[in-house]
Amino acid sequence: MMKVEKIRQILPHRYPLLLVDRVTQLIPQQSIEAYKNITINEEIFLGHFPGKPIYPGVMQIEGMAQAGGILAFVSMFGDDTEQAKNKIVYFMTIDNTKFRVPVIPGDKLIYRLNVIKHKGNIWHLGAEAYVEDKLVSQAELKAMIADAEDS
Template sequence: MLKRSQMMDINNIKKILPHRYPMLLVDRITHLEPNQNIKAYKNITINEEVFLGHFPKQPIYPGVMIVEGMAQAGGVLAFVSTWGDDIKVAEDKIVYFMTIDKVKFRIPVTPGDKLEYHLNVIKHKGSVWQLEGKAFVDEKMVAEAELKAMVADRKKD
């Protein structure tokens, strides 16, 4: 089980999340308390593929990507809370969005920002997790949302 202050690097994140470039939106876990909360971040660079079209003359990181990043961090929290260090289980699991509520975008996120995700468990029952997510840049809240997700068995190929 991850210790409260233990960090998780990109290699371990990739063992849990199925996402890959350009949709892997968590670079590092900086804090994880199982069944309670998680803190993670993504460094936003001009090299993000999304900036080719959003927007070339004034690049702004899309809000939908901020929410997806929060959801991915929440997926790591749900996985570690349920299976701890048993990373092998992740190969057979996937996290699905169920609802996204109370979304607010407050400040634009731009290249050069360190986008921090803070998620707290509101409720957990069985395989369903309800999370409160907030995103920050330089300690200023840039977005918030309530997310509900379900951990399910992945379909076999």
């Protein structure tokens, strides 16, 4: 299990764009499970939508991408979070995306990602998001870990 303090050592994201609250399972080179608690206090609900708050699909994809970044980073560098200061994860493609069920305040959005293929610093990941046991969104993500100073 990885709590938010450790997540913040790996990911550069901060409020309001840090979208992973906790990692519940991580098997390097294979898979990750993490989650974000969706609350009515999210800034995004001021405009999406004021009368019927729905958590945007783009935020679901970003949350899956952040979980994938944690998986890739830990797979390559283990617990050496000092490396994170010099690295950045770029997403190259987002394919086969589907949004199946609206996500609303009070939901616990669970991200489950698995490695489809990994070669060098390129990661191809299958990503799904669940609320309880219901699949709410899915995508295939391709990302690259690069040196931050090259960006």
